[in-house]
Amino acid sequence: MRFIHPLTPTTPPPDPxxxxxxxxxLFTLLNLGFPVPSGFVISTEACxxxxxxxxxxxxxxxxxxxxxxxxxxxAPDRHETGQPYRGAGQPPTVDGPLLVSVRSxxxxxxxxxxxxxxxxxxxxxxDLAPPPxxxxxxxxxxxxxxxxGSDKADITDAxxxxxxxxxxxxxxxxxxxxxxxxxxxxxGKGDSAVRSAVExxxxxxxxxxAVTYRELHDISHDLGTAVIVQAMVFGDRDRHxxxxxxxxxxxxxxxxxxxxxxxxxxxxxxxxxxxxxTRPLIDLAGRESLVWAELVGALELxxxxxxxxxxVEFTYESxxxxxxxxxxxxxxxxxxxRAAVEMADEGLIDRRTALNRVTPRQLKAxxxxxxxxxxxxxxxxxxxxxxPGVATGRIAxxxxxxxxxxxHGPVILARPHTSPLDMHGLAAAAGIVTTVGGPxxxxxxVARSMGKPSVVSAAAIEVDTTAGCVRTSGRVLTxxxxxxxxxxGGEVVLGSPEITTGDTDPHLARLxxxxxxxxxxxxx
Amino acid sequence: xxxLLVLHTLRCMGFTDLERVAEATGLSIPETESHLIDLAVxxxxxxxxxxxxxxxxxxxxxxxxxxxxxxxxxxxxSLPEVADAYETFLGLNPELLDLCSAxxxxxxxxxxxxxDHKDAAYDGRVxxxxxxxxxxxxxxxxxxxxxxxxxxxxxxxxxxxxxxxxAGAMEHLADTTTSYHAVWFQxxxxxxxxxxxxx
Numbered sequence: 001m002r003f004i005h006p007l008t009p010t011t012p013p014p015d016p017x018x019x020x021x022x023x024x025x026l027f028t029l030l031n032l033g034f035p036v037p038s039g040f041v042i043s044t045e046a047c048x049x050x051x052x053x054x055x056x057x058x059x060x061x062x063x064x065x066x067x068x069x070x071x072x073x074x075a076p077d078r079h080e081t082g083q084p085y086r087g088a089g090q091p092p093t094v095d096g097p098l099l100v101s102v103r104s105x106x107x108x109x110x111x112x113x114x115x116x117x118x119x120x121x122x123x124x125x126x127d128l129a130p131p132p133x134x135x136x137x138x139x140x141x142x143x144x145x146x147x148x149g150s151d152k153a154d155i156t157d158a159x160x161x162x163x164x165x166x167x168x169x170x171x172x173x174x175x176x177x178x179x180x181x182x183x184x185x186x187x188g189k190g191d192s193a194v195r196s197a198v199e200x201x202x203x204x205x206x207x208x209x210a211v212t213y214r215e216l217h218d219i220s221h222d223l224g225t226a227v228i229v230q231a232m233v234f235g236d237r238d239r240h241x242x243x244x245x246x247x248x249x250x251x252x253x254x255x256x257x258x259x260x261x262x263x264x265x266x267x268x269x270x271x272x273x274x275x276x277x278t279r280p281l282i283d284l285a286g287r288e289s290l291v292w293a294e295l296v297g298a299l300e301l302x303x304x305x306x307x308x309x310x311x312v313e314f315t316y317e318s319x320x321x322x323x324x325x326x327x328x329x330x331x332x333x334x335x336x337x338r339a340a341v342e343m344a345d346e347g348l349i350d351r352r353t354a355l356n357r358v359t360p361r362q363l364k365a366x367x368x369x370x371x372x373x374x375x376x377x378x379x380x381x382x383x384x385x386x387x388p389g390v391a392t393g394r395i396a397x398x399x400x401x402x403x404x405x406x407x408h409g410p411v412i413l414a415r416p417h418t419s420p421l422d423m424h425g426l427a428a429a430a431g432i433v434t435t436v437g438g439p440x441x442x443x444x445x446v447a448r449s450m451g452k453p454s455v456v457s458a459a460a461i462e463v464d465t466t467a468g469c470v471r472t473s474g475r476v477l478t479x480x481x482x483x484x485x486x487x488x489g490g491e492v493v494l495g496s497p498e499i500t501t502g503d504t505d506p507h508l509a510r511l512x513x514x515x516x517x518x519x520x521x522x523x524x
Numbered sequence: 525x526x527x528l529l530v531l532h533t534l535r536c537m538g539f540t541d542l543e544r545v546a547e548a549t550g551l552s553i554p555e556t557e558s559h560l561i562d563l564a565v566x567x568x569x570x571x572x573x574x575x576x577x578x579x580x581x582x583x584x585x586x587x588x589x590x591x592x593x594x595x596x597x598x599x600x601x602s603l604p605e606v607a608d609a610y611e612t613f614l615g616l617n618p619e620l621l622d623l624c625s626a627x628x629x630x631x632x633x634x635x636x637x638x639x640d641h642k643d644a645a646y647d648g649r650v651x652x653x654x655x656x657x658x659x660x661x662x663x664x665x666x667x668x669x670x671x672x673x674x675x676x677x678x679x680x681x682x683x684x685x686x687x688x689x690x691a692g693a694m695e696h697l698a699d700t701t702t703s704y705h706a707v708w709f710q711x712x713x714x715x716x717x718x719x720x721x722x723x
Contacts, residue, residue, distance in 0.1 A: 208615075208616075208619055208660075209618055209619050209622055212619055212622060212623065212653045212656075212657075213622065215649055215652070215653055216626050216646070216649050216650060216653060217631075218649075332637065333637075361637055362637075364637075364640075365637050365638075387628075387638075399539070403539075403572060419538070419709075419723050420536070420537060420538040420706075420710060420713050421713075422538065423537075423538045423539050423540065423701075424538070424539035424572070424577065424578060424580070439625060439629070440618075440621040440622060440624070441621075442709065445621065445624045445628065445705065448628035448629065448638075449624075449628065449698050449699040449700075449705070
């Protein structure tokens with residue numbers, strides 16, 4: 001096939017320029033023997049052809065039909081778990097066609113800029129006999145975009161669910177696609193829903209936001225995106241299902257401890273939407289010990305493979321783990337320094353590599369004040385750091401209160417989200433915490449413009465303006481309670497813990513010693 | 525009518541000082557203050573006298589503004605035009621937020637770090653994208669002004685902020701109370717209030 005690469009172990013993995021960085025990671029996972037949902041990748045070349053000609057490449061149409069038939073045929077092989085359903089996974093209420101995800105994935109990461117469509121019905125299966133336990137249903141077999149989870153979150157972030165940062169909705173409406181698919185179905189065209197989804201992802205390369213992103217970050221407009229089509233897995237299938245993000249080391253501190261978030265009984269896009277409070281990943285250990293052990297083992301092996309910190313997105317369905325994405329790196333400032341130093345100590349990399357790993361800007365960011373996270377610190381919530389720095393103050397739950405209280409000392413404004421109506425509170429506060437909205441929300445933008453620490457998406461917190469308090473996992477923090485926020489790591493901590501700066505950081509000191517030694521030896 | 529202008533302008537700005545209200549309405553400072561005092565006597569606005577204080581609407585003021593704006597919209601018969609403009613605005617809004625984020629933060633190896641504004645080429649690219657967005661936002665302001673004349677202030681205010689940034693005062697993109705972002709957000713708030721959409 002010219003445009004389509006099946007997701008099977010391939011050595012060496014296909015060129016990221018051709019299959020995109022995300023698919024390149026999936027090939028790496030497959031080569032290492034990790035469980036990846038079956039599927040295939042449509043190359044960036046196909047996207048370029050589509051964008052150039054303004055229509056779906058003819059070769060791609062036939063290749064797509066063939067690939068979907070192959071995918072459907074391979075799906076029953078997944079029956080080893082004894083689950084009475086087809087493919088890598090199906091929602092409990094649907095027994096018929098295979099559902100696939102259609103995800104974008106360019107050679108260069110463009111987080112949140114392009115489209116992803118989930119639960120697209122692959123009509124290739126309409127030609128096949130339904131599984132023995134399923135009642136035949138023409139209605140079910142007709143092409144459509146299932147809207148499980150119902151709202152626009154079904155069409156989520158382009159690159160990965162872990163990178164979804166924006167609360168704004170993408171351009172493509174679910175209904176648009178359903179309409180397009182429906183029209184094609186009337187014309188009797190097979191595979192039309194998947195094809196429409198692929199076209200939608202191709203086209204999203206040129207949305208205004210994507211163009212702006214490439215302009216800002218010096219990325220060529222000619223690259224195009226690859227498209228990954230995979231059998232869906234369902235983190236919301238049953239009580240032994242869930243989704244999450246896992247880091248091989250704590251991304252906030254760089255400490256060598258598996259860290260992440262998990263959402264039991266939910267799909268991946270819910271993990272980062274901020275609409276559901278996630279649980280610390282360690283909770284998985286007690287609840288699904290086998291999944292946990294497999295995940296920890298995978299992270300260890302992946303670190304050795306990449307010789308770098310890495311993180312994965314995963315879904316487990318009926319007790320079975322699936323890896324949906326892997327990426328190396330991704331640590332900021334002092335966490336990157338600590339990880340590099342400790343990996344050198346562990347012999348995973350040499351000191352010279354450690355020095356090269358830390359960029360000048362990471363080194364600069366390593367001087368940002370942070371909360372010293374030792375065992376004594378009472379972390380009440382962990383959101384997303386939206387404006388670096390540490391601030392301590394008394395909780396205020398309305399802008400009016402913040403403005404009043406600020407006359408008597410520093411205040412942390414805690415809000416579900418903010419708007420221009422809260423400007424006086426934002427101006428008065430020493431730091432800002434919001435429970436919904438991402439790093440591009442009003443609160444985040446304003447906090448950064450004022451140079452104030454800010455944490456967003458602290459979903460574990462509930463702000464109760466009527467009662468004048470903040471609730472978090474069974475605890476009530478009344479207005480006036482002193483808290484501290486870390487706008488880099490996203491921690492919200494009770495009281496006023498010790499704050500560290502890069503000047504006192506032992507790992508940074510060691511890295512700088514190595515740098516001096518390297519200069520003395522003339523090896524840099 | 526001027527009372528609604530001052531009341532509604534303040535409604536969309538949130539809490540702010542006299543000078544900002546005057547600038548946004550296009551009225552003189554004494555004229556604006558006189559209207560604010562009248563509105564305060566009517567219990568619709570209030571002045572909080574603290575270092576972070578300023579003028580803002582009372583709950584009664586918000587209710588009165590919502591009612592007056594709804595009446596104005598109904599009388600003008602321009603609901604479809606305003607709703608259309610709002611749709612277009614919503615398409616542009618994520619871009620504006622992206623640009624503000626890009627102005628403040630700059631990813632290093634996929635990790636957002638604070639933009640230290642030492643790379644003039646990068647900041648220049650951000651400004652270029654603001655200008656491009658502004659070009660596409662101009663027709664929205666134009667349609668809104670056709671539908672309801674009180675929207676006429678947004679176009680010159682946005683253009684003025686951009687012109688200051690282009691003249692080298694880049695903080696007027698997203699870092700001041702009269703920045704492009706600040707005016708844009710008031711326009712967003714105005715559209716929500718005008719159409720009676722809760723935030």
